[in-house]
Amino acid sequence: MISSYCQSGNAIEALNVLDKMRLEGVNMDSVTIASILPICAQSGDIITGMLIHLYVIKRGLEYDLFVSNALINMYGKFGILEQALKVFDQMIVRDVVSWNSIISAYEQNNDPITARRFFNKMQRAGIQPDLLTLVSLASIVAQSNDHKNSLSIHGFVMRRGWLMHDVVIGNAVVDMYAKLGDIDSARSVFEGLPVKDVISWNTLITGHAQNGLASEAIEVYQMMEECNGIIPNHGTWVSLLPAYSHVGAVQQGMKVHGRVIKNCLYMDVFVGTCLIDMYGKCGRLDDAMSLFYQIPRESPVPWNAIISCHAVHGHGEKSSKPIQRNARCESKTR
Incomplete structure (x- = not known):
């Protein structure tokens, strides 16, 4: 059951089944651990991951090949390279x-x-x-x-x-x-x-956009739209919207905004930030501000985008206000 939920990307249910398993007194084995550790990384749950690592040590499973590989992957995803290296160094095989x-x-x-x-x-x-x-x-x-x-x-x-x-x-x-x-x-x-899958197309769109070829990036997206079975996803919009920003194609950007809302991606911080950047660089600062207040603002990414939008259009005083609010938010977080 845990493996099935893991393979379908349902982290919450996988962890719920793990809790039920513990309540029934069933101990985890190497297969359980190798299945659940990637879910900890996916869900950003470093505490559960580290507790499982402690369990591994107590049960003498730290030399199991599959368990060690899963631990290295998890610590790597969290950026805790010292622990990843420690696990790797202690491996016998x-x-x-x-x-x-x-x-x-x-x-x-x-x-x-x-x-x-x-x-x-x-x-x-x-x-x-x-x-x-x-x-x-x-x-x-x-x-x-x-x-x-x-x-x-x-x-x-x-x-x-x-x-x-x-x-x-x-x-x-x-x-x-x-x-x-x-x-x-x-x-x-x-x-x-x-x-070619959607990632293939997204990669080529991003490649053109990052190399200053915005018009070509938009052309690649138009070719992608003509392919049956290729459905744009989160990565597509993050790749495409900077190209629209670069050429000032606000109308096309607004169409993407509509599709984002339809697919319930408007609360994604990266998609939302790209939309803020697009509206701001195209001179639609009111729309950029409206979006800014709708999306999650726990990270500096949307703040940087809205500050940049105001600064580009010469609104120095307005750009300093989000900076001050950002500083207050960071202070509260600490």
Whole structure:
């Protein structure tokens, strides 16, 4: 039951079943733990994750391969790299998943140098990289602005034939080239993918937008709209709205706003922030302020957006007021 809820992304129900299991006096085994730890990371529940780690130590399960891999992944998602490394170092046996987990932990926390160091250690240990290793490596190369090794990664993936069989690695290579500023190579890889999912399209839209090609990003989105079975999601709007902001396409942005409301995404802080930025940069400051007061403001992201919107249009006094309110909010939080 726990595994079923985990696989369907229902974190709350998975944790509820775990509570019932404890009340009935049934102890967790390695399978339970390996299933529930990713849910702790997904739901941002570090306390439950750490309590499970204590349980693991008390039950002598800390040397179980699957449990250790799950712990490394969880601590990596929370950015607690010291604990991730501690778990990795105490492992008696490591498989490719173990190495992928520690490489990914550092890659996801913007430390490509250490991530690459672990990949080199993995090679010296005689562990062959798999598809997920190359997904992390593509990101490491992009973060390091390593143009030379981007070709090596692409060539390795091509020789294994992975681009033809798994869209995940294809998306990673497209993203790698886009972040390196090689948008022609990104588009070439994208066009060669036999199967494209919504993430493939989002990656190409983002790649164009981040490289200053807003009009081209909008064109890619229009092509995406013509594809049957591809439904825009949260990532699509976060990728597309900055392009509309750049070209001042407020009417198209308003259409996206309508779709966001229809799909109940208007309370998402990232989508909401992109809408604030779009309205503000297009001169619709009243609409930007209205949205600002509707979305959650626990993080600095929406505050930065509304401050920037006012500052861009020369409203220095108004931009300082949100700063002061932000400071008061942070003070209350502390």
